[in-house]
Amino acid sequence: MAQDALKTWAGKWALITGASAGIGLEFAKLLAAGGANLVLTARRADRLKNTASELSAQYRVKIEIFSADLLRPEAPVEIFNFTSGKNIEVELLINNAGFGAFGYVHEIPVEKMLEMIQVNCSAVVRLTRLYLPLMVARKHGDVLIVASLASFQAVPFSTVYAATKAFDLSFAEGVAEELRGSGVRVCALCPGTTNTEFQQVAKQPERVFRSAEPAEKPARVGLEALAAGKAYVISGFMNKLMKEGQRLAPRRFVTRTAAKMMRP
Numbered sequence: 490m491a492q493d494a495l496k497t498w499a500g501k502w503a504l505i506t507g508a509s510a511g512i513g514l515e516f517a518k519l520l521a522a523g524g525a526n527l528v529l530t531a532r533r534a535d536r537l538k539n540t541a542s543e544l545s546a547q548y549r550v551k552i553e554i555f556s557a558d559l560l561r562p563e564a565p566v567e568i569f570n571f572t573s574g575k576n577i578e579v580e581l582l583i584n585n586a587g588f589g590a591f592g593y594v595h596e597i598p599v600e601k602m603l604e605m606i607q608v609n610c611s612a613v614v615r616l617t618r619l620y621l622p623l624m625v626a627r628k629h630g631d632v633l634i635v636a637s638l639a640s641f642q643a644v645p646f647s648t649v650y651a652a653t654k655a656f657d658l659s660f661a662e663g664v665a666e667e668l669r670g671s672g673v674r675v676c677a678l679c680p681g682t683t684n685t686e687f688q689q690v691a692k693q694p695e696r697v698f699r700s701a702e703p704a705e706k707p708a709r710v711g712l713e714a715l716a717a718g719k720a721y722v723i724s725g726f727m728n729k730l731m732k733e734g735q736r737l738a739p740r741r742f743v744t745r746t747a748a749k750m751m752r753p
Contacts, residue, residue, distance in 0.1 A: 494716035495523025498631075502551075504528040504572065504579045506559065506616070507586030509536035512635060512683060515708035516583055517544060526551040528577060530568055531586070532558045553577070559586050559608045565615035578627075581715075582620045584613045584634045584657075589650035592753065602649045609653035614660065621664075621673070628672035633715050634661040638681040638728050643744045646751040654679075658721060665720040677721040678711030681728035 503520050507513040509531035517527055521544040529537050534556040541552040555571045557564040572579055587609045590601050617632055624630025637651070640658035644651035661677035668675060682701040707724035714722035723729045 494713045495519065495525075497523075497716045498581050499524035500526070501580035502526045502528060502572075502577050503581035503583065504530070504568070504620075505583045505585055506530050506557075506568075506612075509533045509540065512680065512704045512708050513583070513585040514540060515705045516585060516712070519705070519708055519712060520581075521545075521548040521550050521552075524548070524550060525581070528553045528555065528572055528579065530555045530557045532556065559612040560604050562607065562611070562615075565612055565619060568616065569619040578623075579620050580624075580629070581631045581633070582616060584616055584632070586612065587635065587653070589647055591647055591751075593646065594648050597649070605649050605653055609650070610656050610660075613657060617660075617664070621668075624673045625668065625671055630673045631715055632661075632664070632673070632675045633711055634658075634675070634677045635711070636661065636677040636679045636721070638679050638723060640677070640679055642740070644751060645744060646753065662720050674715060674718055676711065676715040676719055678707060678714065679721060679723045679728075680707035681723075681725050683707055 498520060503516075503525045505513050505516050505520075505527065508517050508527075508529035513531070517529060517540060521527060527541075527544070527550065529541060529552065531537055534554065537554040537556065541554050544550065545552045553571075553575065555568055557568050559565070588605060590597050590605060594602070613634060617634070620630070621632065624632075634657050636657040637654035639647065639651040640654040642651070658677045658679065661675055665675035680702065683704055683706075684701045702725055710722055710724040
């Protein structure tokens with residue numbers, strides 16, 4: 490990763506949700522290597538403790554952990570109160586936590602779909618709204634929202650997940666434009682298939698992940714794009730090519746093609 494981008498947050502505090510694994514863990518590693526102090530949140534406190542111990546010993550940065558389940562509507566406020574109580578000025582907020590569910594909409598439990606909306610959308614809006622006023626007031630700060638390549642189209646059999654990520658992309662782009670010139674930057678990171686625990690949690694078929702990127706790649710791309718002031722970025726050349734193809738093709742054709750790829 491370009492060292493100049495890493496130095497953007499050296500000596501400052503970054504808050505990462507979903508930091509116990511996958512892309513969230515890679516964000517933590519990259520930022521710690523660049524000298525940033527970290528607030529790591531996720532459900533699994535044991536993983537957070539191990540990560541904090543390893544990164545603080547290796548890079549000599551300050552790390553705080555806070556176990557939080559974003560399925561709970563109260564969790565974003567609890568996270569905010571935690572950082573406020575420690576007088577931590579969050580310079581970089583990374584809304585990374587999220588999950589998917591694979592299958593027919595009429596077969597997936599409705600509770601699971603509503604939980605997906607809570608974590609992937611509602612928690613993102615709440616956390617962003619909690620930290621943004623402070624950033625705007627001091628005229629500097631950054632927000633990175635992890636969306637998806639699925640943000641750009643309907644994805645049958647991951648229908649609700651794709652819809653939540655379309656929301657994340659639209660939300661990030663809109664806020665980024667609202668805050669242009671304010672000193673606060675907002676960017677949506679759109680990874681394609683990535684080697685994380687997402688596949689097991691979502692129960693997606695193995696064939697979808699044959700060309701998956703390592704989790705470090707989109708994390709690096711997202712931080713570079715945010716530092717460069719981009720409103721969104723797609724990780725991977727083939728993923729960028731796929732997005733352009735989606736734009737040119739009829740939407741119904743794109744959706745049917747996705748259905749053939751994803752069908753159980």
